[in-house]
Amino acid sequence: MKRTRLRTLILGVTALALVAAAIVATASARSQQGTTTVTMWSTMNDEENETLKGLIKTYESANPSVKINMTVVPFDQRETKFTTAAAAGTAPDIMRAEIADVANWGARGFLTDITSRVSAADRKDFLPAAFAYYNYAGKIWGLPQAPDAPALLYNKKMVKAAGLNPGKPPQTMAQLNAWCTKVGASKGIFLNGISYFVQPWIWAYGGGLVDPPKKQILIANSGSRAGMTAYKKMFDSKCAFPNKDFANAYGNQQTAFKNGQVAMIVNGPWSTADILQGPEFKSPSNLGVAPVPKGPTGKQGSPVGGNGFVISRNSKNVAAAYNFISFLTKGPAQAAFAAKNNLLPSRISSYKIPAVKTNRIIADFLRVMKVATARPVDPKAGGIYADFDPGVQKILKNQVTVPKGLLEVATNWKTKIWPTYTIVLR
Amino acid sequence: MTSTDQALPAPDAGKASGRGGPSLGERVSRSFAHYWFAYAMLAPVFLVMAVLVFYPLVRGIYLSFTNADQFNFGGRAIPSTYEWIGIENYKTIFTSPELKSVAWFTVVWTFVNVFFHFTIGLGLALALNRTLRFRGWYRMLLLVPWAVPSFISAFSWRFIFNSPYGFLAQLLQKLGVPLEDVPSFLSDPTWAKVAVITANVWLGVPFMMVALLGGLQAIDAELYDAAAVDGANAVQRFWAVTMPGLRPVAATVVLLGLIWTFNMFNVIYLITGGGPGTSTQIFATFAYQWAFVYKDYGVATAYGVIILSILLVFSQIYRTTIRRLGEETWS
Numbered sequence: 126m127k128r129t130r131l132r133t134l135i136l137g138v139t140a141l142a143l144v145a146a147a148i149v150a151t152a153s154a155r156s157q158q159g160t161t162t163v164t165m166w167s168t169m170n171d172e173e174n175e176t177l178k179g180l181i182k183t184y185e186s187a188n189p190s191v192k193i194n195m196t197v198v199p200f201d202q203r204e205t206k207f208t209t210a211a212a213a214g215t216a217p218d219i220m221r222a223e224i225a226d227v228a229n230w231g232a233r234g235f236l237t238d239i240t241s242r243v244s245a246a247d248r249k250d251f252l253p254a255a256f257a258y259y260n261y262a263g264k265i266w267g268l269p270q271a272p273d274a275p276a277l278l279y280n281k282k283m284v285k286a287a288g289l290n291p292g293k294p295p296q297t298m299a300q301l302n303a304w305c306t307k308v309g310a311s312k313g314i315f316l317n318g319i320s321y322f323v324q325p326w327i328w329a330y331g332g333g334l335v336d337p338p339k340k341q342i343l344i345a346n347s348g349s350r351a352g353m354t355a356y357k358k359m360f361d362s363k364c365a366f367p368n369k370d371f372a373n374a375y376g377n378q379q380t381a382f383k384n385g386q387v388a389m390i391v392n393g394p395w396s397t398a399d400i401l402q403g404p405e406f407k408s409p410s411n412l413g414v415a416p417v418p419k420g421p422t423g424k425q426g427s428p429v430g431g432n433g434f435v436i437s438r439n440s441k442n443v444a445a446a447y448n449f450i451s452f453l454t455k456g457p458a459q460a461a462f463a464a465k466n467n468l469l470p471s472r473i474s475s476y477k478i479p480a481v482k483t484n485r486i487i488a489d490f491l492r493v494m495k496v497a498t499a500r501p502v503d504p505k506a507g508g509i510y511a512d513f514d515p516g517v518q519k520i521l522k523n524q525v526t527v528p529k530g531l532l533e534v535a536t537n538w539k540t541k542i543w544p545t546y547t548i549v550l551r
Numbered sequence: 552m553t554s555t556d557q558a559l560p561a562p563d564a565g566k567a568s569g570r571g572g573p574s575l576g577e578r579v580s581r582s583f584a585h586y587w588f589a590y591a592m593l594a595p596v597f598l599v600m601a602v603l604v605f606y607p608l609v610r611g612i613y614l615s616f617t618n619a620d621q622f623n624f625g626g627r628a629i630p631s632t633y634e635w636i637g638i639e640n641y642k643t644i645f646t647s648p649e650l651k652s653v654a655w656f657t658v659v660w661t662f663v664n665v666f667f668h669f670t671i672g673l674g675l676a677l678a679l680n681r682t683l684r685f686r687g688w689y690r691m692l693l694l695v696p697w698a699v700p701s702f703i704s705a706f707s708w709r710f711i712f713n714s715p716y717g718f719l720a721q722l723l724q725k726l727g728v729p730l731e732d733v734p735s736f737l738s739d740p741t742w743a744k745v746a747v748i749t750a751n752v753w754l755g756v757p758f759m760m761v762a763l764l765g766g767l768q769a770i771d772a773e774l775y776d777a778a779a780v781d782g783a784n785a786v787q788r789f790w791a792v793t794m795p796g797l798r799p800v801a802a803t804v805v806l807l808g809l810i811w812t813f814n815m816f817n818v819i820y821l822i823t824g825g826g827p828g829t830s831t832q833i834f835a836t837f838a839y840q841w842a843f844v845y846k847d848y849g850v851a852t853a854y855g856v857i858i859l860s861i862l863l864v865f866s867q868i869y870r871t872t873i874r875r876l877g878e879e880t881w882s
Contacts, residue, residue, distance in 0.1 A: 209626075211626070211628070212625065212629055213626050213628060214626070214627055214628025214629075232622060233622055311730070367730055368738075369714035369715060369733065369736075369738060370713055370714040370717075370738050371827050372712075372738065372822065372823050373713045373714075373737065377716055380716060438628070508844065508845055511840065515827070516828075518826055518827040518828050519827070522739065522827055524740065524828060540647075541845050
C-alpha cells in the first residue's frame with residue numbers, strides 16, 4: 126500500500142518535471158525563430174496599463190518580429206523587485222523607473238548606458254527639468270515618459286463663496302495666507318506632515334536640500350529655516366484644517382478636499398483622477414490648478430517627479446528595447462496617455478498635439494512644470510526623505526524648534542548619506 | 552533559540568574527552584555506528600536548518616563587520632566590493648542620537664504589552680473557567696483578534712485612530728467634544744505610543760487567555776476543595792492555589808510573550824511607521840529602516856546581531872526557568 130503511493134508520487138513528480146522541461150524547450154525554440162521577445166515591467170496603475178496594452182498592440186503589428194512581454198509590478202515594490210533581479214542578472218529588458226531611481230540604479234551598475242542612441246533632436250525636445258534626472262555621471266540612462274510636480278489645487282466654488290476671485294489664484298505666499306484666512310476657520314488649506322510637500326516652501330524662501338556639485342547640505346540654511354517657519358506658521362494658523370494625523374494625512378487631505386471641507390491642498394497631477402470623483406468636483410471645472418506661490422524674494426519651486434523608462438544592464442535586446450521605449454516616449458504614445466490618463470508628456474513638441482492641447486488639466490499642470498525645480502540628481506538622493514519626514518513632523522508637533530529640527534535632518538543626512546558634505550547654516 | 556540548542560552539546564563533549572576514556576573520534580564513530588539511522592533521519596532537517604538558519608546567521612554576523620550597502624553589495628551578476636571595517640557599525644549604532652529613545656520605547660513596549668496581555672488574559676481566563684451560559688460562544692468571540700491576520704487588525708486600528716475621520720474621533724465628536732480637543736492619536740508622540748500599545752494588547756490577549764485557561768483547567772479541583780475546608784476565602788484560594796498551580800504555564804507564556812513582543816514588527820510598521828518623528832520606533836522597526844530605507848546593510852545586520860544577543864539572554868532565562876519548573880514538577 127505504502128509502496129504504491131510512493132511510486133505514484135515519484136511518477137507524478139517525474140511527469141511534472143518532464144512537462145516543465147517540454148514547455149521550456151518549446152518556449153526557447155520559438156524565440157529562436159527570428160522573433161525578439163522584449164520583457165518589460167510596468168509600474169503604472171490599472172487605467173494606464175490599459176493604454177499601455179493598446180500601444181503594445183500597435184507596436185507589435187508595426188514590428189511583427191518583436192514581441193513585448195509586459196508584466197505589472199506594483200509601484201511601491203519596484204525598487205526591491207528590480208534591484209534584486211538586476212543584482213542577480215535576471216532583470217527585464219525594460220523597466221519603468223521613478224526619476225529618483227535612475228541615478229541610483231545607474232551608479233549601482235544595473236542599467237545600460239544609452240547615451241549613443243539618443244539623438245541630438247531628442248535631447249533638445251525633452252523637458253529639461255524632467256530629462257535632468259536621466260543624465261548622471263555624464264551618461265544618459267533612460268528616457269522620461271511622464272513628469273509631474275505638485276501644484277496648489279483649489280475648490281473654485283468655495284473660494285468664490287468667500288468673496289475671492291477663482292480666476293486669480295495667489296501669486297505669493299502672503300496672498301496664499303490671505304486666501305486661507307478669508308475662506309475661514311479650519312477650511313482654508315490642508316497642510317501635510319510629508320516633507321515632499323514642504324519643499325515648495327523651502328525653495329520659495331530661498332532654501333534648498335543639497336548641492337551635490339558643491340558637496341553642501343542646504344536644508345538647515347537660513348532660507349530653509351525661513352521656509353519651514355512659514356510652513357509651520359500656516360500649519361498652526363486658524364484657517365488650516367486641523368491635521369491631527371500624520372499617518373493618515375495623505376488620505377485625509379484627499380477626503381477633506383473632495384468633500385468640500387477644505388478649499389486648498391498641495392498635490393500632484395496623479396491625484397486629480399481621484400479628486401474628480403469627489404462630490405465637490407462633479408463638474409471638473411470646479412477644480413482650480415495653480416503653481417505653488419512665490420516667496421518674498423520672488424523664488425518659486427515645486428519638486429519635479431515622474432516616471433520614465435530604463436534598460437537593464439543584463440538586457441540582451443538593447444536595440445529592440447530602445448526602439449520600444451523611444452516609441453513609448455514619442456508624440457502619439459504621449460498623446461494617448463495624455464488623453465486617457467492625464468499624464469503630462471515629457472516632450473515639448475507633444476504639447477502641440479491637439480489631444481494634449483485641449484486637455485485642461487495638462488495645460489494647467491504645464492504652467493506648474495514651467496516653474497518647477499529638479500530635485501538633486503544623486504544616487505543617494507532618494508534616501509533624503511527617510512529623515513526629512515520625521516524632522517518635519519517633530520517641528521510641526523513642537524518637539525523641536527525649527528533651527529534644531531532642520532539641523533537634526535542635516536546631521537542625519539551627513540552621517541547616513543553624505544559624510545563628506547558640509548552643512549551650510551548661513 | 553534552536554541554534555543555541557544545536558550549539559550546546561559541543562562544550563559538554565570537550566569536557567568529557569578531558570576526563571579520559573575513549574577519545575572523541577572513537578566515541579563519534581561508535582555513536583555513529585550505533586545511531587546511523589537516527590542521523591540519516593535528521594540529515595534533511597539539518598540540511599534545511601543549515602540553509603535557512605545557520606548560513607544566514609553566520610553571514611549576517613559577518614556583514615555586521617563590513618561596510619556593505621546598496622552600492623557595493625553586488626549580486627550574482629555584479630561583483631561585491633564591500634570590506635571588513637571592524638566594529639564601526641556598532642559604533643554608529645551606539646553613538647546615534649536616536650538610540651536612547653528607541654531603546655527606551657522598546658523596553659516600554661515589551662513590558663507594558665506583556666503586562667496587559669497577562670493581566671487581561673488571566674482575568675478573562677478566570678471568568679471563562681467557571682461554568683456559565685454560552686461559554687463556548689464567549690471563548691470563540693474572544694479568539695477573534697487572534698484569528699484575524701495581524702496586518703488586517705493593524706489597518707483596522709489605524710482606521711479607528713484616524714483623526715478626524717476615524718471611529719474614535721467621530722465618536723468623541725458625537726459625544727460633544729469639539730474637533731480642536733480631539734486628540735491627535737497618531738501624530739502626538741505620547742498618544743501614538745498609547746495607540747500602538749493598545750492595538751497590540753488587543754492582538755495579544757487571546758493567546759494568553761487560551762494558554763492560561765489551559766493552565767487553570769489543569770489545576771486539581773481537590774486542592775480548591777481542601778482549601779475551602781480549611782476556611783480559605785476566594786482571594787486566599789486565588790493566591791494559595793490558583794497562582795502556584797498556574798506558575799509553570801504562566802512563566803512559559805510570559806517569557807514567550809516577551810520575546811514575541813520585543814520582535815513585534817508589523818503592528819508598529821503598519822499603524823505609525825515608527826512616527827511621528829521616531830517616537831514609536833523599536834529595535835525591530837528601526838533595523839528595518841536601516842536595511843530597507845537607508846539600505847546600509849552593515850548597520851542593519853549589526854542591529855540584527857544586537858537584537859539576537861538580547862533575545863539570547865531572554866531565551867537563556869527561559870531555558871533555566873523551564874528546567875527549574877521541570878525539576879519542581881517532577882521531583
